[in-house]
Amino acid sequence: MPELDSPNARFCEAFAGFTSKSGKESATALIRVLDGIASDLARDEGLRQKIGSEEPSIWSSLRQLWNLFIGPTSDEESAEMGILITSVARFTRNLVAGVPINQKLAYDNEPALRRILHKYSSWSVYQDTDSFVVTRMAVQTLSNIVTSNEELMSRFWKTYMSLPEEQVILIRLLTSPDTRTVLSTMVLVVNCVHENKERCSMLTKAPAGIRICITLLDRMVSLYDAEESSDGGKAFDYGYHLFAHLFDGGFTADLYAHLSVPGEVITPHQTTLLKLLDSHLQSSHSNSIHRQLCPMTSGCFFELSTYAQSAIKQAIASEIPDNADGRDAHLVPKELDLLLPKVCEALVLVTQCIVTITLSSASVRVDDLITGQDLRSVFNNARSEHELLRLLDRFLPRINFGKAVPPPSADNRQSSVAVTDPAGFFYVKRDLVRLLGILCHRDKGVQDRIRDINGIPVIMNMCVVDERNPYLREHAILTLRNLLEGNKENQAVVDSIQPSGRWDDEGVLRETPGATRK
Template identity: 25%
Template sequence: MAEPAGEALGGLAARLGQAAAPSGCLATARRLTGLFREARHREKATKSVFQNLLQILRKVASEVDVACKDVRALDHLDDHLLLLSECFRCLRNACVQCTSNQNMMRSLGLIDVSVHLIQLLQKLETDLESSLTAFRCSLQFLGNIATGNTDSQERIWKLVLPFLFLDCLKHQDEKIVEYSCMILFTCLNPERTRELQDENNLNIALAVLQACRRYPESEWGFLIVTNHLLKCPELVKAMYATLSNQERTMLLDMVLSEISHKNSAVCQEIDTFLASCFQEKCQSVLRLASAENIEDEEALVTLRLLDVLCEMTSNEGQLDRLQACPGLLETAVSTMQLAHLSGKQTTNVFTAAHFATGQEEISHPATGFKSHLIRLIANLCYRNKANQDKVYELDGIPLILDNCSIDDNNPFISQWAVYAIHNLTEQNERNQELISQMEQQGLVDSSFLEKRGLKVEKEDQKLILRSVRKVPDL
């Protein structure tokens, strides 16, 4: 007959409190760890179990403290560290989906003692595997006691900001970095995210990004950035100002990934900031016309900014703000003019090219730049009369028409150009008339327009550009 859960736990708790040596406690702690994998045992846990585990943590903390001050004590520390790991595993398991246990542990001071132990383990100068394991288990415990428990999250936040997050996020062990990200993600909310803007805390946000760069497969680091950091515009601005160009590219890749997956809630507040960054640095891309500048990092960041803006302007929620963003459309048109001129003056990546076989691999970073600029212009003019007129005034329509031919340096440029012409002429008679006059004067090939679903007709002595088939959304 199986021993009732309550009696089994009570007996193990008593044995745990009576054992004097680490080896005597270890087997008992392992049995408790196993029991706490099941909800029925977690629900019957008594205060005495956690009190005895707390006493063990305090004893081990004393041993670790001695070893931090005297390296000779390291020879006797391994057994204590093995026991420490098992106690943290036991506590970690007891927290799972059990708020009562979480609260009981917090009220006993187990969070405080655990944070103190983590500090000691960080100071401990040893290559003992048992030390690293104890460190990992301690972080797992903090992550579990914080999960779904706002009081525990508050306590952890007060105790560990900023030292623990900063030190652990920069640790050389990937698991310690990952578990630290788990704790940080669990504890963050809008108010605490704003706290990361403070001068003393900004390095935590930067350390998360650096961790993402070191470990690109890190799920928790990615979630911190997308679910918290990117939703705080002032924090993004503060981070962006201090990031290296490579780190900026990585951050923008994360933004792009979220927007591409239709997560429009991400970055809604930073779209105009990113637009201003693009406007400030857009002409840096022109330096890529020279082979010696092909790895210009500032230009590579600007290319990624353009990719992001193209995706943002494809989202209805962000389109309105970006259409009204001062100077963005003018910047896109003027940069397109400069790139087009550069390609006309000398042969470079901005020169329209058509490879005979179509098999050449295009690896230049600026490939597609003009195509993306036209896409951005097209999106900014979508059902927006003011922007349609602005492109007219900037002589942007002839520029777009001059980029309607196939260009292997700019895949899909002709399709984006047709889309742009569609958006520029929709319910805009002046723009329609301009293109019609260009066609009549021979500046635009009528057969070219017809192939792309457009034709010019006379109506009441006016030349009207009409669509003969629906232009697909691109």
């Protein structure tokens, strides 16, 4: 026979009193019993197993409670109901933690939990900060029910990935103004996909999964500046861990493709994903992740580079003189692609990823790499970066100690970029020069190709200070050194180039009388 004062008996007695008599007193008595037992359950796994298996069984009564909460309530009842939901959720959360049989029995309450979370994640309810504790506790309960239980996690994930978008509560919860709720939701998502390729695949391919990823990326941006020890900072770390797991699992290309928008070369969510990927590659030394990223990063680079070249050519072609005879010309762009700064920002991120991969795979044999080619061989057969650098040198003025220095080819005229937002153009020259330096290192074929397309003067022209491109000069000098190493033809080209002018104290190029520019 069960003890008269056993937790099961106390729960069932309090529940019977709550259902037989309406009123605040019976609800308060039930809450007091639930909170008392929940505190004991949090400390004692043996007690969790005991309560879940002993008579009188609590499961039928617990299910009735959860189903009671999904009914309509008046405004007067909602506050009291929220307190009761919090107590029942805390009791359930502690009861199922680490006990598979309890998790299985409690999973029957998942539909009710989903409906409760849907209600409490609405915009109108979010206006009441007192509701946050209800939402947070319900999310933690749902997380404890499925975590570490493969069967339940698979059921849960397949259900949520097949739901219509408006019913996927994970999306709504990730937009919560309460960062503790966001943190609890991040923990639930990470626990579900950790070390499971099938669930990762659904997250990066299913429509509901893509929407969750988009919401996650938006939230990562909003949490970036959060204090590391705060709930927001912890939520960011969990989000970063989730995407790092997707990168390591080989899901980057699929996710990047599904974040695209028809007719747009780059989207904000793709840019955020590239930022996370770039950060992850800086800390990852796995050749396997580098190999699987080769096709995606190279394809991305060429697509962005082609777009940037086309946009810059269009802007340069539309530059017109102030007067008919062309003297004292002032370059004014007729058509300037406003997406170009965003494209260049993404191009910098992709280039940095490629540099990291190329440097890391320098000692890896070509036949060990995906499709039989590494990134170096892919880029050695292309000329996008060379041509883009040439166009950028004409399009972007150097910033020398806070002053814009027009490029020599513009004859001290105003550059097109002067009327655009320069933020997206930071680092683009520097990183392209750096990539060229890596590609031509001890590779005569690339060295010769750069000479054949008259790229050496372009590199030499980058050996300057530019505030928009920190360390541009240093990277350009190293690239020039790699271009000349063991290549007499390239050395001869440099020897034949005579300075046609000098930079004065104002950073303006002054012509040298009698000199000619090669």
